[in-house]
Amino acid sequence: MAVNMAVSRIKREFKEVLKSDEIAQCSIKLELANDNFTELRGEIAGPPDTPYEKGTFLLEIHVPETYPFNPPKVKFITKIWHPNISSVTGAICLDILKDNWAAAMTLRTVLLSLQALLAAAEPDDPQDAVVASQFKDNYEMFCKTAKHWTNVYAKGPHKFPDFDAKVQRLRDMGVNDFDARAALSRHNWDINLATNDIF
Amino acid sequence: MESDDMDYSDDDDLDDAMDYYGNEDDIDNVDPKKTDPEFFMYECLTVDEVEKVLNESVEKLSNSLKITPSLAKVLLNEHRWNSNDIIDRYRDNASNLLVSSRIKSGNGKKVAHVTLLCPVCIQSHTFDKFQNLSCGHSFCKNCWSMHFEIQVSQGISTQIRCMAAGCDVLVPEDLVLSLISRPQVRDKYNQFSFQDYVKSHPELRFCPGTNCQVIIRSQDLSSKKASCKTCQTSFCFQCGNDYHAPTNCVTIKKWLTKCADDSETANYISANTKDCPKCNICIEKNGGCNHMQCMNCKHDFCWMCLHDWKSHGSEYYECSRYKENPNIANESAHAQNLIHLQAREALKKYLHYYERWENHSKSLQLEQQTLERLKNRINEKVMKGLNSTWIDWQYLFTAATLLAKCRYTLQYTYPFAYYASMDPTSSRKDLFEYQQAQLEAEIENLSWKIERAETTDRGEIENQMDICEKRRLTLLKDFFPTTTSDMNS
Numbered sequence: 001m002a003v004n005m006a007v008s009r010i011k012r013e014f015k016e017v018l019k020s021d022e023i024a025q026c027s028i029k030l031e032l033a034n035d036n037f038t039e040l041r042g043e044i045a046g047p048p049d050t051p052y053e054k055g056t057f058l059l060e061i062h063v064p065e066t067y068p069f070n071p072p073k074v075k076f077i078t079k080i081w082h083p084n085i086s087s088v089t090g091a092i093c094l095d096i097l098k099d100n101w102a103a104a105m106t107l108r109t110v111l112l113s114l115q116a117l118l119a120a121a122e123p124d125d126p127q128d129a130v131v132a133s134q135f136k137d138n139y140e141m142f143c144k145t146a147k148h149w150t151n152v153y154a155k156g157p158h159k160f161p162d163f164d165a166k167v168q169r170l171r172d173m174g175v176n177d178f179d180a181r182a183a184l185s186r187h188n189w190d191i192n193l194a195t196n197d198i199f
Numbered sequence: 200m201e202s203d204d205m206d207y208s209d210d211d212d213l214d215d216a217m218d219y220y221g222n223e224d225d226i227d228n229v230d231p232k233k234t235d236p237e238f239f240m241y242e243c244l245t246v247d248e249v250e251k252v253l254n255e256s257v258e259k260l261s262n263s264l265k266i267t268p269s270l271a272k273v274l275l276n277e278h279r280w281n282s283n284d285i286i287d288r289y290r291d292n293a294s295n296l297l298v299s300s301r302i303k304s305g306n307g308k309k310v311a312h313v314t315l316l317c318p319v320c321i322q323s324h325t326f327d328k329f330q331n332l333s334c335g336h337s338f339c340k341n342c343w344s345m346h347f348e349i350q351v352s353q354g355i356s357t358q359i360r361c362m363a364a365g366c367d368v369l370v371p372e373d374l375v376l377s378l379i380s381r382p383q384v385r386d387k388y389n390q391f392s393f394q395d396y397v398k399s400h401p402e403l404r405f406c407p408g409t410n411c412q413v414i415i416r417s418q419d420l421s422s423k424k425a426s427c428k429t430c431q432t433s434f435c436f437q438c439g440n441d442y443h444a445p446t447n448c449v450t451i452k453k454w455l456t457k458c459a460d461d462s463e464t465a466n467y468i469s470a471n472t473k474d475c476p477k478c479n480i481c482i483e484k485n486g487g488c489n490h491m492q493c494m495n496c497k498h499d500f501c502w503m504c505l506h507d508w509k510s511h512g513s514e515y516y517e518c519s520r521y522k523e524n525p526n527i528a529n530e531s532a533h534a535q536n537l538i539h540l541q542a543r544e545a546l547k548k549y550l551h552y553y554e555r556w557e558n559h560s561k562s563l564q565l566e567q568q569t570l571e572r573l574k575n576r577i578n579e580k581v582m583k584g585l586n587s588t589w590i591d592w593q594y595l596f597t598a599a600t601l602l603a604k605c606r607y608t609l610q611y612t613y614p615f616a617y618y619a620s621m622d623p624t625s626s627r628k629d630l631f632e633y634q635q636a637q638l639e640a641e642i643e644n645l646s647w648k649i650e651r652a653e654t655t656d657r658g659e660i661e662n663q664m665d666i667c668e669k670r671r672l673t674l675l676k677d678f679f680p681t682t683t684s685d686m687n688s
């Protein structure tokens with residue numbers, strides 16, 4: 001019974017989400033990742049006037065059998081530098097995906113809420129403690145790093161040649177691209193601290 | 200005191216003495232609340248009895264506020280079953296109370312439902328298929344019942360909420376039960392709700408015994424010892440841990456956590472063997488008594504401090520009290536060394552108390568074994584018909600039970616003493632340590648006598664029992680934990 005409910009609900013949501021205007025503005029997108037309506041792929045555009053502007057962020061969405069009475073499981077596939085999203089796993093800390101989920105919410109609600117989260121981080125309820133402390137202690141550095149990640153992973157427009165150069169130096173030492181960038185980001189782009197952290 | 204089932208919580212002898220000196224008024228004599236620091240009024244109830252108690256509160260409240268029993272239940276569960284408080288707040292501002300109790304929506308106006316599209320299944324239904332909640336949010340009955348079933352399957356009952364986004368209005372019991380069709384789910388819902396009600400009720404506690412259905416009720420909300428009359432499990436009524444007077448609830452929790460964290464460091468000291476301080480032969484502790492006698496050289500010594508037992512007759516005090524090392528500051532001029540020394544000193548201090556705590560706990564178990572051995576030996580004697588019957592030896596089991604009770608209290612004096620020792624402002628520390636040492640000395644004395652019961656005079660043992668229990672009660676009277684403990688919180 002519940003399985004049928006989850007599937008029929010997703011089917012109906014597809015009609016609802018697909019016909020709405022956010023799609024036309026390329027703001028949010030939703031598509032199936034398998035044939036039985038349990039795995040989906042979401043896409044949100046980085047909100048304007050944020051470090052994520054003009055970036056495109058992909059999401060992995062798993063719909064449980066008890067959906068919509070229980071929330072979908074959602075995580076970022078696109079690497080992102082954000083206090084409430086793990087820079088390593090993409091796991092998200094958002095109340096509506098946990099205790100504050102309500103059955104009347106839809107995947108569209110989820111995508112729009114995530115978009116709102118990109119525009120208004122909550123560093124006091126962090127998923128990634130390192131990012132959150134940078135956000136609070138060195139906001140300028142946080143913005144530059146987030147823009148850089150948006151550029152590298154989400155097709156954002158802002159290039160940071162000095163960051164790229166530092167990543168390259170660590171790659172020359174045999175470190176892989178992501179580990180190098182993550183270590184540098186964690187250490188406010190101080191290459192010595194990042195090197196110590198890795199080796 | 201000829202009775203075989205003497206009740207040692209009654210202070211008959213002490214009271215007699217007080218009467219003799221005429222400095223204790225009669226009212227105190229008959230009021231156990233004053234004479235017995237551990238006096239605790241409570242009852243062991245069955246699930247049915249508790250349901251009756253709860254239903255009476257529900258009925259009363261629903262009558263006086265003219266609301267459904269189902270809403271009365273929500274109010275009571277959200278306000279720790281304090282009917283008077285609920286009625287006062289209802290009279291003061293009913294709307295505020297209903298909003299804060301999550302019976303009504305805080306958004307003021309009811310949401311008017313105009314469409315016949317259920318937002319959960321996103322399907323249209325006829326008007327009669329819909330059911331709305333007090334907040335005005337309306338969904339089809341099919342969605343409601345699926346919501347309820349899934350919540351119950353996840354252990355949620357009284358906290359089932361509305362399905363609308365951002366609405367935290369609770370679904371009352373009558374609506375839930377009217378829309379759950381499967382009997383097993385209804386049973387589960389009732390079972391979980393009952394658990395929530397008991398947990399939110401300050402006067403009720405589930406018995407922590409395994410598979411025990413008993414619920415203990417008391418109006419005395421303090422850290423007294425509750426004993427389940429069905430499964431015999433005892434626990435502290437306030438915090439649910441093992442009974443722990445004179446230590447208070449906060450302190451015992453801290454202590455138990457510390458012991459668990461430091462278990463590895465503490466492990467090495469809990470070995471069961473020590474060398475005789477005189478002839479150095481290895482002695483294994485096989486009884487609960489700390490008064491050791493070397494089998495080889497007959498030297499009497501104390502298991503705890505390895506000093507001559509003779510020095511303990513009146514000075515057992517030295518053994519239970521941890522002596523600060525006064526030279527610690529002079530031992531090293533180097534700051535680094537000092538920090539190291541202080542850390543070592545802190546560990547030594549902790550180990551001192553832990554060792555005694557652990558030792559009395561072991562003694563409790565060993566004394567249980569001693570009692571079993573005694574039973575067997577007495578049984579043999581009785582079977583051989585050597586001029587004695589079981590009744591003649593009954594006093595010994597009473598004595599062993601009393602010994603266990605005293606040693607249990609003594610064990611729980613050590614966490615108290617440990618935290619008191621770290622608090623320089625605690626003024627009653629010396630008195631506590633004095634009473635603790637007195638109790639300890641008398642307990643070891645009793646233990647020694649019971650172990651040698653066959654050759655010890657019955658009157659002597661009974662006299663020692665009396666002394667022990669009085670020491671124990673004196674300490675508890677002076678240091679029974681209050682809710683906000685003055686000395687070791």
Ligand SMILES: [Zn+2]
Pocket residue numbers: 317318319320321322338339340341342343
């Ligand atoms: Zn519905």
Ligand SMILES: [Zn+2]
Pocket residue numbers: 304332334335336361362363366367368
């Ligand atoms: Zn509602």
Ligand SMILES: [Zn+2]
Pocket residue numbers: 406407408411412413427428429430431432
């Ligand atoms: Zn029980």
Ligand SMILES: [Zn+2]
Pocket residue numbers: 422435436437438439440443447448
């Ligand atoms: Zn307690």
Ligand SMILES: [Zn+2]
Pocket residue numbers: 475476477478479480493494495496497498
């Ligand atoms: Zn010896």
Ligand SMILES: [Zn+2]
Pocket residue numbers: 501502503504505506511517518
């Ligand atoms: Zn000693």
